[in-house]
Amino acid sequence: MVFSISSSNHGLFVSDAVFVSNAKTQDEVFAEVADKLVATNYVKDDFLAHVKEREANYPTGIDLTPISTELPNVAIPHTEGEYVNERLVVPVKLANPLKFHNMIVPDEELEVKFLFMILNNDPEGQANILAQIMDFLGQTSVDDLNKLFQMDDPSAIYQFLMENFKQA
Amino acid sequence: MPKQIKMIAACGAGVNSSHQIKDAVEAEMKKRGHNVSVDAYMVKDVNEELLNKYDGYLTIAKTDLSFTPKVPVIDAGAILYRIPAMATPVYDTVEKIVKGLE
Numbered sequence: 570m571v572f573s574i575s576s577s578n579h580g581l582f583v584s585d586a587v588f589v590s591n592a593k594t595q596d597e598v599f600a601e602v603a604d605k606l607v608a609t610n611y612v613k614d615d616f617l618a619h620v621k622e623r624e625a626n627y628p629t630g631i632d633l634t635p636i637s638t639e640l641p642n643v644a645i646p647h648t649e650g651e652y653v654n655e656r657l658v659v660p661v662k663l664a665n666p667l668k669f670h671n672m673i674v675p676d677e678e679l680e681v682k683f684l685f686m687i688l689n690n691d692p693e694g695q696a697n698i699l700a701q702i703m704d705f706l707g708q709t710s711v712d713d714l715n716k717l718f719q720m721d722d723p724s725a726i727y728q729f730l731m732e733n734f735k736q737a
Numbered sequence: 738m739p740k741q742i743k744m745i746a747a748c749g750a751g752v753n754s755s756h757q758i759k760d761a762v763e764a765e766m767k768k769r770g771h772n773v774s775v776d777a778y779m780v781k782d783v784n785e786e787l788l789n790k791y792d793g794y795l796t797i798a799k800t801d802l803s804f805t806p807k808v809p810v811i812d813a814g815a816i817l818y819r820i821p822a823m824a825t826p827v828y829d830t831v832e833k834i835v836k837g838l839e
Contacts, residue, residue, distance in 0.1 A: 627749025627780065627798070635818055649750045649779075672754070673814035675798050692752045692777070697760055699753040703819045 580736050581658045581698065585609055587723040587730075589662045595669065596621065599646070602661055602686065611688060612653045619648040620686075630669030630679040637711045641682035641718055644669040645699065650690040658698060659686035660726055662718070683718050696737030705734045741772045742835045745788065746795040746813065751779035754797045754817060761816050762795060765828045771835045793834050809834050 586606060592598035603617035623629075624646050633640040661684035671677040685702050706714065713733065720726050744762070748754035755777035766773035775795065778787070785804045788794055794806055795813040811830055815823040 623749050629749075631817075635820060635823060645753070647750055647753055650752055673798055673817070687753055689752045692756045697753070697757045699757045699817065700760070700819060703757075703817060707819055 579657075580731075581656070581701070582660070582727060582730050582734070583611075583657060584724065584727045586611055586657060586659045587661075587727045588659070589664060589721050589723055589726070591664045592667070593665055595624065595667055598661065598663065598667065598684070599624070602659065606659065606688075611655045611657060611659075613651075616648065616652045619652045620646055623648045624669075628670030628672055628675050630671045630681055632671055632673075632677075632679055633706065636707055639711050640706075640714055641666070642669070642679040643683045643685060643706070644679075644681045645672075645685050645687055645702065647687035647689060650692065653688040653690050655688050656691050656695070656698070657688040658702065659688060660684070660730060661686060662721060662723075662726060664721065701735070701737055708735075709733055739770065739772045740839050741774055742766075742792045742838050743790070744773060744775045744793040744795055744811075744831075745778055745783060745791050746775050746797075747778040747780045747783045748797045749780060751777055751782070754814075755779075758795050758797065758813050758816055761819075761824070762813070762828070762831055765824075766831065766835060769828075769832055771832065771839070773831070773835055792838055793831070795831075 590598045606612040629646050630644045633642050666680045666682050668678050669681045717729050746755040746758040759775040759777045762775050788806050793808050794810045797814045813827050816827050
């Protein structure tokens with residue numbers, strides 16, 4: 570008998586799509602993560618090319634100073650639903666902070682320490698993923714968020730998010 | 738029910754930010770007693786002809802357009818933070834435009 574895993578069987582996080590990256594450039598981290606996501610079939614083969622193109626044209630860095638000046642910045646790289654197979658948030662801790670341009674002020678460069686990569690093949694269907702990420706960042710205490718951003722073990726990151734990220 | 742006002746929200750992929758702006762603006766305008774419907778688009782698909790069918794354009798970033806829109810362009814990126822103090826001025830701008838059209 571063949572069992573298939575449907576996306577409704579998991580929440581926004583899965584333990585084999587949480588990463589800690591030593592990449593030194595945006596291209597490196599995208600290639601590293603995309604490779605792993607293709608291997609687990611969470612994204613399609615052409616995901617990498619499209620996520621890079623999108624980031625270059627419509628950057629996704631988010632300045633977290635409006636939430637707290639004590640938080641590092643994050644980015645939410647993503648691409649259109651046709652290049653992904655799941656509805657997931659893929660957390661990526663960046664051991665080396667990387668430059669991303671600000672989503673709202675694209676001319677501005679931000680130093681980013683953590684990615685919430687969004688795989689979304691169903692934008693209409695359920696509660697907005699980006700809104701849930703922003704609520705998590707706005708409603709979790711700064712101390713707890715900084716604990717998360719300092720973790721360098723994917724399983725600890727996964728555990729933290731399962732316990733603290735309220736999923737709609 | 739008040740007259741329906743139609744707006745566009747656009748972002749790079751047309752998947753995340755534009756949908757968040759759509760949901761937020763529709764909900765807040767409903768709360769304020771207006772009937773606003775927002776369609777989410779990819780920025781690359783927004784052109785003059787499309788915009789002419791709408792009453793306003795909600796943008797996430799200051800995007801260079803190859804044309805000057807005839808409809809009001811509203812800088813709505815601040816809504817994404819889901820912090821009321823940042824979102825309220827954007828909603829007020831949207832409401833002013835909506836009231837002018839109702």
